[in-house]
Amino acid sequence: MMIGGKEIEVMGIISPDDFNSGRCFQFGGGCSAILSSSQAAKKCFSNPFKSVCKLSSKENKQNSFQSCKPRHDPYAPRIHLENESFFWLLRNLGRSTENLPPDSLVMLRPDKNHQWLFNKNCFPVVDVVIDPHLVYYLRPHQKEGITFLYECVMGMRVNGRCGAILADEMGLGKTLQCISLIWTLQCQGPYGGKPIVKKTLIVTPGSLVNNWKKEFQKWLGIERIKIFTVDQDHKVEEFTKSPFYSVLIISYEMLLRSLDQIKNVKFDLLICDEGHRLKNSTIKTTTALISLSCEKRIILTGTPVQNDLQEFFTLIDFVNPGILGSLSAYRKIYEEPIIISRQPSASEEERELGEQRAAELTCLTGLFILRRTQEVINQYLPPKIENVVFCRPGALQIALYRKLLNSQAVRFCLQGLLENTSHLICIGALKKLCNHPCLLFGSIKEKESNSTWDESEERNLYEGLMNVFPADYNPIMFTEEESGKLQVLSKLLAVIRELRPAEKVVLVSNYTRTLDILQEVCKRHGYAYTRLDGQTPISQRQQIVDGFNSKYSSDFIFLLSSKAGGVGLNLIGGSHLILYDIDWNPATDIQAMSRVWRDGQKHPVHIYRLLTTGTIEEKIYQRQISKQGLSGAVVDLSKTSDHIQFSVEELKNLFTLHESSHCVTHDLLDCECTGENHTGDSLEKLPVSRNCQLGPHQQKSDSLKPLSMSQLKQWRHFPGDHLNLTDPFLERIRENVSFFFQNITNQTTAI
Ligand SMILES: Nc1ncnc2c1ncn2[C@@H]1O[C@H](COP(=O)(O)OP(=O)(O)OP(=O)(O)O)[C@@H](O)[C@H]1O
Ligand SMILES: [Mg+2]
Known part of the structure; x- marks a missing residue:
């Protein structure tokens, strides 16, 4: 026959099975033959x-x-x-x-x-x-x-x-x-x-x-x-x-x-x-x-x-090399059919073809x-007590937050009038504010002194903000009361020191400036600390880690920049880990959390994730545990918020401050508990209402995968003023906390 001006002769017939799996295209005949x-x-x-x-x-x-x-x-x-x-x-x-x-x-x-x-x-x-x-x-x-x-x-x-x-x-x-x-x-x-x-x-x-x-x-x-x-x-x-x-x-x-x-x-x-x-x-x-x-x-x-x-x-x-053929062949045989089959508009035939190709690819590479x-x-590890702590924002934080949300920049963002990346500047400012108002103060001062200030986008965002700060505000003399999270942190460190004097804390932030503040807090309270961030020379890093892990070290706190040193480090010297801020990418946080709960850890591990109630931090957390957070390749450390696209609807949600809720995340869970008596149900008892979205072949329990909403629903839920908090650490910080989620893994003699 003639096809496209070429004479074609059929030499043999490929079975539908071989075609659908893509086997016939593989050098050597694919999975079954390799x-x-x-x-x-x-x-x-x-x-x-x-x-x-x-x-x-x-x-x-x-x-x-x-x-x-x-x-x-x-x-x-x-x-x-x-x-x-x-x-x-x-x-x-x-x-x-x-x-x-x-x-x-x-x-x-x-x-x-x-x-x-x-x-x-x-x-x-x-x-x-x-x-x-x-x-x-x-x-x-x-x-x-x-x-x-x-x-x-x-x-x-x-x-x-x-x-x-x-x-x-x-x-x-x-x-x-x-x-x-x-x-x-x-x-x-x-x-x-x-x-x-x-x-x-x-x-x-x-x-x-x-x-x-x-x-x-x-x-x-x-x-x-x-x-x-x-x-x-x-x-x-x-x-x-x-x-x-x-x-x-x-x-x-x-x-x-x-x-x-x-x-x-x-x-x-x-x-x-x-x-x-x-x-x-x-x-x-x-x-x-x-x-x-x-x-x-x-x-x-x-x-x-x-x-x-x-x-x-x-x-x-x-x-x-070469096992999957050339890149272009791979795209045609596997990538394209698989991607097409996952689109909602895919026909039954496309879906089947994609699934068969995916199965063949898994079989081939699974070897x-x-x-x-x-x-x-898990069976060799001590118990792990994870807590999500919703900290009430301070009065100055609330006033500044409202002002930022009313700024021209945020309003323009919501009307879709600004360029794509402008929302990132607004988000950045809100995140800084959640960590501590003095960080925002510092940024404004820095920008103001810049010659391009007048034309910069930040101007629309920061206009009038300085008036909200007290007239004599000095960022170097910052106080703990100005930030809800810092207040909680300070109390948490004090109670750990008091109840577990032999144990140590890993304190994690994504920002060097925030680590500076946390470092200052350590100094003020006389806590011995050590620090590892992007600027730490590589040659010194292991020494710092070893020093901290040694039982002879007097360091109480390890200040860690999650981006700089998250992967691969063993910080088993610490048994309390506090995540001071949250990243869009759940993998960054999960990586950091895995530094202490690992082989060799002798103490029960306590993990605290601090979030400011009602603010953008809760929204980021919700994104981590919801469908959006799971779809795509988010469990990848190289992905940053720059990769995330937001619809105007989503931006509206991000740029809302919920002042009256104890915990917006709990409100969203559709949980029947009023937060008073919910002490978590065992996983066996509860039907899992919504499974992970990544498709059936990825569903096997995978602790790298962020927590899902339905899992969170099965954790213990307590409002800050809950009467019977049995955890002595939570008891001490409850005054500044509006809500807790808690989960205990490997419970034996925990806490
Ligand atoms: N069989 C074992 N018995 C006791 N300790 C172990 C054993 N295997 C590994 N460890 C210890 O567990 C810790 C973690 O191991 P390792 O750093 O190799 O993890 P990893 O798989 O490379 O993790 P990551 O992906 O975080 O780099 C190390 O301190 C290691 O010495
Ligand atoms: Mg490793």
Whole structure:
């Protein structure tokens, strides 16, 4: 037949199933054909390798096993599942488990196809056994993770591909899993026991370089493995010249600067920590890493990777180049049909096609992506008491808030008369005001002294505002009473100090200026503090973290800028975490909260999220827990409010101050309780009225996902003047609080 001037001949017929799934477009035939080599071997190579390695010959087998033994005993008795929990229980109780049988963790043996491909020298096949020294400490999910990573990088899961993405949620010990893998591959291999890896490159955000080194030392001591970390005083050349070191740890920034030297080294394994930053193929870091010839690549990330199909492609293509074909083919086969199928206007046919393509994509990539949620370690963690605290605004805050809402700038915004970004300036001013009026005062003064003041948009916003401040207002002499949240914070710190003198607090804000105020509060009350923000030199960060976590440190408070240091940090020295302000992106807040409730934490963890009642902060919170907050790729740290589009209706809602409500969020929950007696219902009892919006395949409980309205409804609800507040911390701050939500996870002897 003729199509578009071309003569076409039909060579074969594609089954509807193959077309709908997109399988027919895949190189090698898609998910079902890419497969692990064991299955592939069964299909393609029934038994053509009798002669290869001659493994079937008994004699040869015996000889080879005699000369070549596994490094550790693979037959050490394995602990049964029920014993295993007993084992963990003993360990958690600090009891000796030395007399219990040692556990052995043995990796999958390569199949014949793998041997044919990778064992050209016909070495005897030897069991690869994880060092019992490490196995002793590994959690069950970590054992599974190490097995997974081993199979991926050995090319046993996807024929000829050696990449993996470990996307476990925060705090699950991705670092330990990688360390175990590196240590194993550096000492062992399935063919004649020959090590698989000589040199490993670990690229990580600057603030975590030393954390990696510390983790290596924690799990392997300083003798077993030699680690080199790159910093100002230790250059890559030193690593290159010395045969001594086998692992190079470097920050993403340093990597770019030292790329030429790094290219001179042959790395066998590449690990990119917090690797979701490679989601954009055009940024320099990604191109630099792609240019390294190492084919065993692992991305570690706590952020779900499937939210944006473009970014997903880049990450997949980085670890297993070419597995999804070209970008343009990927777009046609997967991205377009999937996106179309999710639009409300999609026809039944489009919806089905999109779903099948999505299923095929998940199946294909699921072979080398592993994600477990925090639930798997909950049982090892102490109780967590989360509180959302609605603080009454101070009188000055209310007066200024009203004035701002009446400004010409806000009115123009609501009439749609101003440019797109003007509302962001108004929102910024309201957020500052909620933190403390002196921040707003400072901004106005700064702008006024600027030569462009007369034409600036801020002028329309700030006009007449100075008259609301007392005539002799001095921002340096700010008082706690001027801000509802600061008053609550101050009382909270005092009660923690009094009731739990040995415990410490992590105090988080997104703004450096706000941290300055909080720092001043620490000084005024004589609280010892330490601080980590964007300006803290990378070389000092680990030291600051270690200092705080040490039981000998006298620091009471850790001031943390969530944007600067949120990801990857372990702040288990603190057991109280206070989020002083709220971000549009729930991921920023969730990241910060996960810094203290993690493995190693000894005390019950108390989390306080402070919001100013009736203000924009409540609106942002509502957005986080509502449908809008969940849709799209919001669970991504790089997304800021600049990405958010607001309708005029939404802006109207944002720019309203609810002065008479105790808690607008509670009013919106449609909760029958009057706030008097609602002490939360167990999740089993209540039908979950509205599930998460991200689609059925994403619904598995995921603690990175923001709380939903229906979950919040199941928390405990108390008005500030509730008579029976059993929590002594809340009791002390109630005077300035209009409403509380509270939830307790892992409740045993909490509070
Ligand atoms: N099996 C274990 N037993 C005790 N502590 C552990 C274990 N595994 C990990 N840890 C500790 O848990 C903490 C968190 O681990 P790690 O920093 O590797 O988490 P992560 O998965 O990288 O999280 P994030 O995504 O936040 O970076 C570390 O202090 C680590 O030493
Ligand atoms: Mg980490």
